[in-house]
Amino acid sequence: MKAAVLTKPGASPPSACFTIQSDYPKPTLPSEKWLLVRVHAAGLNRAELRGRNNEAPGIPEFGPFVDEFHIDPPAILGEEFVGTVAVAGKETNFKVGDKVSAWIYGGGKAHDGTYAEYALCLAERAVKFESSLPWDALGGIPMSMWTAYGSLFESAExxxxxxxxVHGGTSSVGIWAILLAKDKGCTVIATTRQKDKLAKLRAAGADHALLDDESLVGNVKALYPKGVNTVFELVGPDKLEKIAFPMLARHGACVVSGILTKVWALNDFTPAMIPVTRKLCFFTCMGNEDIEGADVVLQDVIRKVESGVFKKEVYLDKVFKLEDIGKAHEYMEENRAVGKVVITIE
Known part of the structure; x- marks a missing residue:
């Protein structure tokens, strides 16, 4: 099968890290509880940039395979996909031809991922859907959308x-957070560090687009003196004490999901750092309970893309072919995207 194989982790430029192979061995089912999926499109995620650079992953990124946590990346990166079932294990409820998606399912971490024509997936992590949308449009939805939805409505309630x-609004998760929050009738303040991206936040539906600088907290408090109900922290937990917490209203919630600063933890953190009557929570897709209901939400979002409620040109920034995976990584690493970067596998 065709695959972008990580042959030189950490090399520069990003394209030097990958070798496009046409004869990489097609995987076979480890057991009858697995699926072999023909991958048609795969969204890119910043965890994959870290994997390419041999940077240590976070334990939650291993999804259901946390017991197999290790630092070295597999030969094939890629942590989400949309595609069709090519082989269905006998102990699954899927059939050949079903359209499926998965994210944070172990691929690209515990085993080979989705930068390839075919990928393995535990059936319990696969989500079935129906759609007539093109594969690139579908590829920009799953992981970023569910991370935003789960963070805002499952975790932060x-x-x-x-x-x-939305602190970190131009990321793919940030854009989906804007879309989903507005769809629920929320007022959205979205931030970016780049002035030239403010207009894109407004185009995505943000009621207020603010520059993420030393005046951010003051500007938010000027708009809402008593604070806001939810802070979606995508920049990193190192921004909690000085940025996220001061924005919160009484009984408000801050949900942490992103680590754009690559900071996983805070030194000397104590519960006393959380302001009284405020809540701090975290969202990931590590356990199976974290994706309960994802099939219904995914199908609903797909229908809203099909009907024009959510527009492809808002959440999908750029599409690359698998053969150009190095260019896709470079584009994302340079922070040029506003929304999702997707690769297609022909």
Missing amino acids: TKPGSVVV
């Missing part, structure tokens, strides 16, 4: 009509 700050 954001209510319709809430005021939400």
